[in-house]
Each structure stands twice: as C-alpha cells, then as structure tokens.
Amino acid sequence: MSTAGHEVPPDGGWMAWLQVIGGFLVIFNAQGLIQAGIGMGMAFGGGILVLQSYFTTHLGTAAGLTSAGGSVGGMVYPAIAEQLVFRIGFPNTLRVFAAVAFFTLLPANFIVRQHSNASGGKPQMDRDMFRDVPFLLMSAAFFLTFWGIYFSFYFIVAYAQSHLHLDNHASVTLLILMNATNLPGRLLPPLLSDRRLGPVNTIIPCIFMTGIFLFVWIGATSHTAITVVACFYGFFSGAVQGLYNPAIWNFPGDNVAKKGVRVAFVFLWISIAALTGTPIGGVIIKREHGGYLGAQLFAAMTVLSGGCLLIAARYAKVGWHFTKM
Known part of the structure; x- marks a missing residue:
C-alpha cells in the first residue's frame, strides 16, 4: 500500500528513512552543539518525534x-573548538560553529516532515494521565535518569x-572518546x-550500567582508568539516549489525539531534568571547594533511581512476565 508515493507505517520506504537522515542532521546540532535550552528544545523535538509517524517495528x-x-x-x-579557539579566538570559533550548523540544518528543514497519514485529529488535553500509574512512574523514571546522565x-x-x-x-580527547x-x-x-x-x-x-559507571568514576584515579570509564559510560549512556524515545511510546496508550500530549509531557520533564541536573552538580562541586564526590554521587544515585522507577513502571504496566515492550 502506498500514499503520496511512499508506504505507510510501519517502516515505510524511502521517505521514512529520509526522515532518519534529516533527524540525524538535526540531532547532530541539537545535542552536539546546542545541548540545552530553547534551541535544543525546538530542534530536538521535531527531529526525533516525527519518526513515530513512520516507524513501528523498527522505531x-x-x-x-x-x-x-x-x-x-x-x-x-x-574537535573544532580544540583546533580553532587558540588560533582564531572564541568569537570566530563560534562563527565557524554557526556556519557548520547552518549548512547541516538547511537540508534538514526540507527533509523532516510528518507522515501524511499520521494525523490523529486535534491534540486533546488528557487529565487521565495523572491517574495512569505506569505512565507517571515512567515519566518520573526518565526525569531522574536525565537529571544525572549529562x-x-x-x-x-x-x-x-x-x-x-x-x-x-x-582531557578533551576523553570527551571525544566518550x-x-x-x-x-x-x-x-x-x-x-x-x-x-x-x-x-x-x-x-x-x-543501571550508566549509573554503575558513574560510581566507578569515583575510583578512577589514573589516565587509563578514566579512559576506560569514559568509554563504557559513553556506550551505555548512548544506549539510554537512543532508546528512551521508543521506550516512552510504550506507555501513552492508544488514543492518538492524546498520545502526543502525553509524550510532550514526558519530554517537558526530561528537558527540566537536563536543564537543572548539570548546574546542580556544579553547585555541589563549588560547595565542596572543587571536590567531585558529592556531585558524582548525586548523578549516580539519580540515574540508578530512574532505573528502579522504570522497573516499577514496567511491572505496573505488564507485571513480571516477559513481554516484548
């Protein structure tokens, strides 16, 4: 079956995978450069949420x-910053960033489009979500996870x-390795x-592995040790960042008109967590006069608590028996 020249979901043909390319370019800048705030919120949401209208089995x-x-x-x-800041200065480096962002986001603006069959009607406010225990547990789980993960x-x-x-x-190489x-x-x-x-x-x-390696970081007292931590932490935190969006879609229910509101609600809490978690860590470091232990414990405990709440959300949704979700 085809609509407007391409297949409908699930996993619908070249147009669907074109969205992946466009979304890649958006996230390249939204997380690689902008990282937080209004810019990331405006860019990130469109780049990642549009996929749900094209994919189900391969979401x-x-x-x-x-x-x-x-x-x-x-x-x-x-890498650009390391090479250019001391050569051309910080303002000119930002101009290079802007040029890279412009030329990578320009094609994304023409590519990213919601599927023509995806409309579920006008979005509806959903007060029932505040009584949906699995959904609320999942929302709290991702809030705590993203409170510490960055x-x-x-x-x-x-x-x-x-x-x-x-x-x-x-030290910059550590970040690149991560x-x-x-x-x-x-x-x-x-x-x-x-x-x-x-x-x-x-x-x-x-x-859980992300939280564990935040704890392991506390004992990393050599270049080799911190390199190992950076690599493993990068892998498992990458898995969390790659999977949380499809994981969220297991909880909002089947009402398409309300589903978008519920997902937006979760993303709101994730954005608050991402916005506040790192500054809280910075304040803890400042209060400890440059010591990192308190901030490391804060990050590790919030991430692990998020994992525990997600287990609770899964149990509230389907119980202990295994089901693919």
Whole structure:
C-alpha cells in the first residue's frame, strides 16, 4: 500500500528513512552543539518525534540512527573548538560553529516532515494521565535518569584537568572518546531492542550500567582508568539516549489525539531534568571547594533511581512476565 508515493507505517520506504537522515542532521546540532535550552528544545523535538509517524517495528533502530547525530556532533564540535579557539579566538570559533550548523540544518528543514497519514485529529488535553500509574512512574523514571546522565559529559574534562592533571588535549580527547563510544551505544542496543527485547526491556539494564559507571568514576584515579570509564559510560549512556524515545511510546496508550500530549509531557520533564541536573552538580562541586564526590554521587544515585522507577513502571504496566515492550 502506498500514499503520496511512499508506504505507510510501519517502516515505510524511502521517505521514512529520509526522515532518519534529516533527524540525524538535526540531532547532530541539537545535542552536539546546542545541548540545552530553547534551541535544543525546538530542534530536538521535531527531529526525533516525527519518526513515530513512520516507524513501528523498527522505531528503535530509526531512533538510534537519528540520535547518533548527537554522538557525531559531540565529537566534531569539541574537535573544532580544540583546533580553532587558540588560533582564531572564541568569537570566530563560534562563527565557524554557526556556519557548520547552518549548512547541516538547511537540508534538514526540507527533509523532516510528518507522515501524511499520521494525523490523529486535534491534540486533546488528557487529565487521565495523572491517574495512569505506569505512565507517571515512567515519566518520573526518565526525569531522574536525565537529571544525572549529562553530568559526566559536562565535567569529565574539568575533572581530568583538576584531579588527574591531564593537559587540555588529553582531557578533551576523553570527551571525544566518550562521544565516540556513545555512537555504537545508540546503534547496537536499539537493534537488539527491535529484534528481541523491546525498548523498555533493553533500556533498563543500560540505565543501571550508566549509573554503575558513574560510581566507578569515583575510583578512577589514573589516565587509563578514566579512559576506560569514559568509554563504557559513553556506550551505555548512548544506549539510554537512543532508546528512551521508543521506550516512552510504550506507555501513552492508544488514543492518538492524546498520545502526543502525553509524550510532550514526558519530554517537558526530561528537558527540566537536563536543564537543572548539570548546574546542580556544579553547585555541589563549588560547595565542596572543587571536590567531585558529592556531585558524582548525586548523578549516580539519580540515574540508578530512574532505573528502579522504570522497573516499577514496567511491572505496573505488564507485571513480571516477559513481554516484548
């Protein structure tokens, strides 16, 4: 069956995969450069949420490929900054960033389109979601997870310089390595999710591994140790960032007109978590006079708590028996 020259969902032909390319370019800038605030919110939502109108059985793979743009951007932009800041100055480096963003986002503006059959009518307010226990537990789970997950991306460079006395090149390389391993994390677990387990079942152990490596970071007192932590943390946190969108879609219910409102509600809380989590970590570091232990514990405990709540949400939704979700 085809509509407007391309297949309808699930997994509908060349137009659907074109959305993945467009979304990749959006996330390349939204997470690789902008990272937070209004810019990321405006760009990120359209780039990732449009996939749901094209994919069902391969939504995890599509979302993983799209979110991989954040990993690539997270490698490209720090590398550009390291090479150019001391050569042409900070203002001119920002102009280079702007040029890269412009020329990569320009085609995305022409590519990203919602599927013509995806409309479910006018969005409806849904007060019932505040009585939907699995949905609320899932929302709280992702709030806590994203409250702590970005801490290491922001502070691993400063930690390496202040506590391990690494030079600028070595410390920035840690961030690039973290984003490099973040890339397969956004690709391989979503493939497993689509083929065997489902996004919720796949993301739960990845959240726990992310929290565990935040704890392991506390004991990383050498260049080799922090490099290992950065690589493993990058992989598992990448899996979380690649899978959370398809995982969310397992909870909002079947009412299409209300589903978008529910997903937007979850994204609102995730955005608040991403906005506030890292500054809270910074405040803790400042109060400890440059010590990282309190901030590391904050990040680790919030991520692990998010994993526990997601287990509770899954149990409230389907019980303990295995089902692909």
